[in-house]
Amino acid sequence: MSNIRLRFAPSPTGYLHIGGARTALFNWLLAKKLKGTFILRIEDTDVARSTQESVDAILQGMEWLGLDWDEGPFYQSDNFPLYKEYVQKLLDEGKAYRCYCTSEELEAKRELAMKEGRKPKYDGTCRNLTEVNPDKPSVVRFRAPHEGLTAFNDLIKGPISFNNEELDDLIIQRTDGTPTYNFVVVIDDASMGITMVIRGDDHINNTPRQILLYEALGKPVPQFAHVPMILGSDKTRLSKRHGATSVMAYRDMGLLPEAMVNYLVRLGWSHGDEEIFSREDLIEKFSIEAVGKSAGVFNPDKLLWLNAHYIKTGDPERLATLLLPFLKERGVDPTDGPSLPAVVTTLQERARTMIEMADGALFYYQPDYPFDADAAEKFLNPETSAVLAELKTRLASLDSFDAVTIGAAFKELCTDMGIKLPQVAQPARVALTGKTAAPGIFEVVETLGMNETLRRIDRAVDFAKTTPVQGAV
Known part of the structure; x- marks a missing residue:
């Protein structure tokens, strides 16, 4: 086991989304490839929106995809005392401060800034206050540097930098005492020893703020890799209007987890011209640097093609x-x-x-399945009943009942009666299945077995005797 530590950290406010599943997969694959540790963390600090039902749905989706975790699941809601401890630490060191500005005051400041053509960020009204008023509601803000650059080398997108003057003093604790997302993510990743953060590129703007928090806390800054989003066929962000976005919805639609894994990993990553990968192949060949910089387009037809392949070759x-x-x-x-x-x-x-x-x-x-009307009219009639009756006699005399022997009996009957194979195969198919579209007739007969096959032929012959002939067989 190496010291590489990666995590997947979903919020339990809904099902496991396709995009989240791909992020989890990339983290899981890299952890397996590098013999590192894959951690599952449930980010449930949004008490109002987080539900146990969503937690269960996420865990179910991960398990269905086979993305087993080495540690966890951990829950952010268990760490509130730790977050408060770190808020106080930053306050004590002068790296954070209490802000008493009301929401109405903040809105007025934003409107004025926009009217004057300035960036609508917090203007630092409370940044240098020296007195604390414990009776007045306040948030806690991080005292961010206003000069210099915050830069990092994204493993997918390359070098990225932000001017610190563009970053405002981030709220790290709300008036009700609950911590905010950007703050708790840093505390959790630092305390769990996360060495690499792979996540969606909608988080890029959060990264410089989080880097500054790592540095203020004296914690190692992990490597970052921001994965491009997934788009629908119209090149807009994937949503319900493009079809199902829940991983488990695809299970219910009859897809196999290996098809979904194969499809998701190819949605933004490639290895030459290869399309089909076993799980072992993916672990060996995956690299985060080979993930593309542009968004992937979700193609249901490609997913269906992969699923058909895995069904065809499955156990x-x-x-x-x-x-x-x-x-x-x-x-x-x-x-x-x-x-x-x-x-x-x-x-x-x-x-x-x-x-x-x-x-x-x-x-x-279904032993008494209905006959398709058109198929019965064409293939079950007095003329074909004689063919079916002879077929029954020959099948009943077989010593072995495998597809090869059954096929030979069909062909021998055709030779003896001077007819072509479809002239017996199609009536037999309708007799045994009720329709013309079905698996290979020899395999159907073998699978049904002798007794059931003969019973179904008898039923079809009885039916055929009452059906007028519509034309030659």
Whole structure:
């Protein structure tokens, strides 16, 4: 284990967002690659908006993605005494001061500054007060330097600097005694020994203020890497109008976690022309310096393509387990029917999501499924009933019931009856599944098993005898 320490620090005011998940993934990958420590911290100091439901949703999203943490989860709300201690330390050292300006006074100052063409920052009215009035409400402000530069080398964006005169005296404690975001982040990162902060580039303007706080507290300043935001197809910030933004919503839409991880890491990072990465590949090849400087555009079609790949190449046993809740939603109990992993094997080639797979699996577990009207009219009639009856006889005589042997029986029947394979395969497909679009017919027959296949053919033959012929088979 190295001394590299990274963290993901979401606020529990909603679900785990796509952007947050990508940030967590980048931190997790780098920690794994560098054999460092990955820490999960819940930033719940906003008591009014933080909820346990959101905490649970974030933890669930992390677990679904497989982003396990080495330490935590830690909760900022447990550290209020520590924050108060550091506020007092800065006050005692003259590095912070009490500000008694009311919100109305501050608003008037801002309006005047804007009217005069000045930056609407705090004008320092209380910065040099020597008397403290304990009976008057006050905030605590950090006494920031007003000269010089605050600079850092961003691991993604390169050198960045800010003129200190542009930075105002940051409030570090509100009138109700609660600490503010920029202050508690510095205290937490310093006390946890965080050596690198990877976060969204919407935090860039916070970074110089936080660096000044590190320096005032005598704490080491971590390295920073600011990840570009994720945009929708219209190049605006990703939001609900572009589709689902919650990680768990994609699970419920039938996506696999490995597809989401693969897609998220490629949303801003690249390694040559490679598109598909195993988790081990990512840990080996990922580097924060290879993350692009420009925003990534979320492409649902690309995500769906990746998901189809992982379904097609996935382990049927694992996919069967993941499929269970989707079947349950459809009122299907797969214990009463063919082997679910065997069913999955027949569906992997076509399904793009677990929802599509669940819908495609229904006929296996519905013994009295309806026949599609158009398919039945075309393929289940008195003429095809003779073909199906002969098929039943031949299948019933097989010593082994595997796809190869079944396929040979189909082809032999075609030769003996002087017909082409579709002329028996399509009626059989409708007989066994109720529709024309289904997995390979030989695999379907094998998966259903002899007894169920023969029963379904009998049912279709009975139905076909009552259907008028619409044309030659």
